[in-house]
Amino acid sequence: MTMTHQQDLKGVFTAKDLDFKPAGKITKKDLNTGVTKAEYAVRGAIPTRADELKEELKKNPEVLPFDDIINANIGNPQQLDQKPLTFTRQVLAILEYPEILRVGHNELASLNLFSRDALERAERLLNDIGGSIGAYSHSQGVPGIRQTVADFITRRDGGEPATPEDIYLTTGASSAATSLLSLLCKDSQTGLLIPIPQYPLYTASASLFNAQVLPYYLDEESNWSTNSDEIEKVVQDALKKQIRPSVLIVINPGNPTGAVLSEETIARICLIAAKYGITIISDEVYQENIFNDVKFHSMKKVLRKLQHLYPGKFDNVQLASLHSISKGFMGECGQRGGYMEIIGFSQEIRDALFKLMSISICSVVTGQAVVDLMVKPPQPGDESYEQDHDERLKIFHEMRTRANLLYETFKELEGIECQKPQGAMYLFPRLVLPKKALCESERLGIEPDEFYCTSLLESTGICTVPGSGFGQRPGTYHVRTTFLAPGTKWIQDWKEFHQDFFSKYRN
Template identity: 90%
Template sequence: MAMTHQQDLKSVFTTKDLNFKPAAKITKKDLNAGVTKAEYAVRGAIPTRADELKEELKRKPGVLPFDDIINANIGNPQQLDQKPLTFTRQVLSILEYPEILRVGPDKLASLNLFRKDALGRAEHLLEDIGGSIGAYSHSQGVPGIRQSVAEFITKRDDGEPAAPENIYLTTGASSAATSLLSLLCKDVQTGLLIPIPQYPLYTASASLFNAQVLPYYLDEGSNWSTKSDEIEKVVKDALEKGIKPSVLIVINPGNPTGAVLSEDTIAKICLIAAKYGIAIISDEVYQENVFNGVKFHSMKKVLRKLQRLYPGKFDNVQLASLHSISKGFMGECGQRGGYMEVVGFSKDIRDALFKLMSISICSVVTGQAVVDLMVKPPQPGDESYDQDHSERMKIFHEMYTRATLLHETFNELEGIECQKPQGAMYLFPRLVLPEKALRESERLGIEPDEFYCTSLLESTGICTVPGSGFGQQPGTYHVRTTFLAPGTQWIQDWKHFHQDFFNKYRD
């Protein structure tokens, strides 16, 4: 049969048709320059090497000086120790297979498979969604879920109202950020004010959309605080060079620093946005991850306070606030869900944003459902409340305990300085490396912190990200690590590696 088809095709072209030299294939030089220029260190060279070592361990167990890879390079909670919340997974199971509901709540409860409030929540969500999570939703997201998000924001912000029409359900916070930036980056003279150190999504997006990165440095000496005068200086310098600062990125709590912004700092950021007509993207995906009595304040809540206190002065502030199911107590990175709330933007911009969202049809509907479960967890009196609350407290306690131990361990070691964790799920210690180590990294043609992280991986299996992937003050070196990995042995392994590294490269 195959030969017959080949013979049939022989009659399609004439000899004249085939009288050509095949053209060259598309090569790297033909690609979008923004894509080739963009870098994303979280999944860069060191994580790639970690994947290679993991495969080597599978092929030849015992061949390396460690038995497993510790993925401390990325905030991926369920890859490590964090278990999914039971209530969330019960509801999702029913959404995926609604036929379960035919069994009846009493029978399911007697089998100890599903609690009755999970069944009721699933039924309600199915009604909101339209009967099946396999169908497209509205491009802005399921209306009932957007209503849930608006109610959550209103409660979180002490009664400052939020409206469902301002909510866009997205495939995670990253897609929300890239959608906004693709819209707001007009041309090469567009400037993005990005905190340094920063989550590499933002500098990568600047490359993709051909915008200018306008870095503003966080103050490591005061626990990575944000200085408004530093931001304003960057704005003025950019304007003098003919660059229009259009977007100010704020990450609160910070990634990779874990710093949490005070109300006063947020107010000063809003003042800069009002003075210079700069839109704010407030990345707030770690808002549940705060420690040591620190309180999270949303950008939206502070903005609304300023608008009441100073009528007419802050009404021009355009703000997009992002949240995600990937972090916090949910840790549902693979479900891909999040939202953005946009306020202060004109109808023209909102229409353009909706058009942009419509091109992708809609965000993942299961992710939208998990957003609903994030913003409306079981409440006191609900059947699932006690278990859900207990699971959340366990997640918080274990994360805080590891963060504290890791912070204390770092600050006991020679040549490493670490700020106290306030939030998020990372530490970003500074490395003060010996001159001999600096010379060796120069000989190898890599950054000193990359040399340290590579050595750490090859010796212990601990995969981290060099600070150079996030940006840092020139002449300083850092490493970003999560504190998600289970147990404490890996922390001891890191301690012993660090001591050996300094002994080896001591001048």
């Protein structure tokens, strides 16, 4: 900066203009209390400390007792070992740079970079998109991609029809959930039925939109199952307190529990929705992450079955179901894509949702394209099919192997109880901590599970999230970990840490 520039402004103010006492800065009390109260532990204190340790490792690696941070705090597969599916990335490269389509086919083939079906898919998508992924799309998303999604849902749900008009392509499931809740949270008497434990986006949204959390506890002893009687009891208690139970959030497969709901449980949830007029948000982002002989049933499929079986009884149910490209075989978290399907809502609610979504114009168009690729992978006979199939199998097997290994490791240890993994990317074992550990955490002024997770991080570099970040029954303590990190050394490190921790704090 030169003095000449400064002088440009020198004559602007008179002495009188400048005769003022500058006002104070804003403080936390000037902010929206919904925001200041919201909590989101997945990127909270422990992950923040892990980031500091990561910087420390770069500067002074010798002072820390580990060589690397293992980010087991967040389901972020491509940060760790999961490779993107080749077909997905071929198509995306062409969408970004359609000049690739203009290279002679033989020349391109000699490079062995792009399969024929990737070229074809990219051409179709560019056509659907209108020529450039750099243009805003329709606020619900590109119509052709919404058609692909509708076709997928129809197949998945055994022929129950879905239509593009009911689909919104979104910036991931988080943004879909946030938009829906901002619409549906009328005032501080609005109640959101949220499973406990839960993915903390939901309690954070309740805080942001000034609604009441109506927690319904999942049953840890029976593999974190959902009990509809428990939900109905919460509904009735809320009504007595003049709180309107407006939205019922279901996470299936569960995060952080990994529990997969049975058709019967889903049917019972639909019954509550029908009886009390509660809108269901069904977070189904882990529908591809299913292990160990369980089966995923979508809320929509079960609802449609009930509508056929019991005409007139379930027609009033309003459902939004969410899916994402961040999980499953894609693991494309950074591409930010997903969809929601909305059914049963009246036209005025649909119009209000459309207006709300149009304020943010549209979701990222490459993310929309990834949704297309997720729901319509290469088919037998396509040039990419075999490679794609092998890549998917590898992802599936590695994830299941690690899930089971971690589970078996926890099972052997004292003071840790773990349910068998069914789905998603997480284990949520219970810590039965010795009294001495509880006293130590009290002395430090932190929750016992936070104390455990902090100690684990500082000793091993393994970054997890304490159960308190997800909710748990009072007096119980848990830890959420992903099973995405490669190798087995970190599992061995955790085991040794746990044994040392118990040696130190055993009563």
